Structures are given as structure tokens and as C-alpha cells.
Amino acid sequence: MQSIYYLRFQIFFLYTWYDVEYMYLNDHAHGMKISVEDASILISVIGIVNMFGEIILGWAGDRPWINPSIVYAVCMLFCGAVIAVVPLLNSYWSLCFVAGGFGFGACLREGASGSVGCNSSQRHRNHC
Numbered sequence: 518m519q520s521i522y523y524l525r526f527q528i529f530f531l532y533t534w535y536d537v538e539y540m541y542l543n544d545h546a547h548g549m550k551i552s553v554e555d556a557s558i559l560i561s562v563i564g565i566v567n568m569f570g571e572i573i574l575g576w577a578g579d580r581p582w583i584n585p586s587i588v589y590a591v592c593m594l595f596c597g598a599v600i601a602v603v604p605l606l607n608s609y610w611s612l613c614f615v616a617g618g619f620g621f622g623a624c625l626r627e628g629a630s631g632s633v634g635c636n637s638s639q640r641h642r643n644h645c
Contacts, residue, residue, distance in 0.1 A: 537600055538563065538599075538616070539563070541603075542556075542560065542563075542612070542616060543556045543559065545603060545612070546559060546609070549607065549609070551609050555609060558613075559612055562613050562616040563616045563617070563619055563623070564620065565620070566616075566617040566621050566624075567621070567623060568624075570620060570621040570622075570624030571625075574624055588625065589625050592621075592622045592625045593625075595618065595621075596619055596622040596623050599615050599618045599619045599622060602615060603615055
């Protein structure tokens with residue numbers, strides 16, 4: 518039962534902070550005097566790199582030597598590190614690089630959440 522509470526906390530924490538990059542990256546870019554068109558490209562960079570990350574990590578996730586829980590934790594930590602670095606950046610290209618890093622790290626949000634949840638829940642292990 519303790520793993521269920523941990524999983525709920527994990528999901529709450531993830532979705533509380535996940536949208537920060539989407540909501541405030543453009544605002545940060547506008548504050549740096551970057552044009553509206555260039556700032557909107559940052560969100561596209563997140564989406565494009567996210568798509569390729571899903572393909573790459575989806576392929577890797579099918580390998581028997583990959584532990585989905587560890588890969589998921591590393592990607593979420595990477596996303597948090599990328600978000601923490603954003604206020605320190607001062608160029609458009611550094612924001613593009615960080616947006617791509619966030620897109621790659623966030624690609625497991627949809628794909629691995631179910632398998633990680635099933636792996637962490639002892640009670641439902643036979644049903645996943």
C-alpha cells in the first residue's frame with residue numbers, strides 16, 4: 518500500500534512541475550528581447566526532439582538490459598536540471614539547446630509512466 522501512495526505523490530509532483538517549461542519558456546524569451554516568432558520556435562523544438570526521443574527510448578525500452586524505472590528517473594531528473602538552468606541562460610541558442618534537452622527528457626512521460634507504475638505496485642504486478 519505504501520507504493521501506491523508513493524506513486525500518487527510522484528504523479529502529482531510530475532504534473533505540477535511538468536508544464537513550467539511550456540508555460541514560461543516563451544515569457545523568458547520575450548524578457549530577453551527575443552521576437553515572438555523565434556520564441557514560438559522554442560516550443561516546436563521541445564515537440565520535435567520529444568518525438569525523436571520517444572522513438573529512441575521506445576526502442577531502448579524493449580531491450581532486456583534496460584530498467585524502465587531507472588531510465589524514467591534519470592530522464593525526470595534531467596528535465597528538472599534543464600528547468601533549473603533556464604534562468605541562467607542569456608542567448609537564444611542556449612534556450613534552443615535547453616528546450617531540446619527538456620523535450621528529450623520528457624519523452625518518457627507518456628510511454629513509461631504505465632510500466633513504471635506497474636513495476637512499483639506489488640499488488641497489481643500480475644495485472645500489468
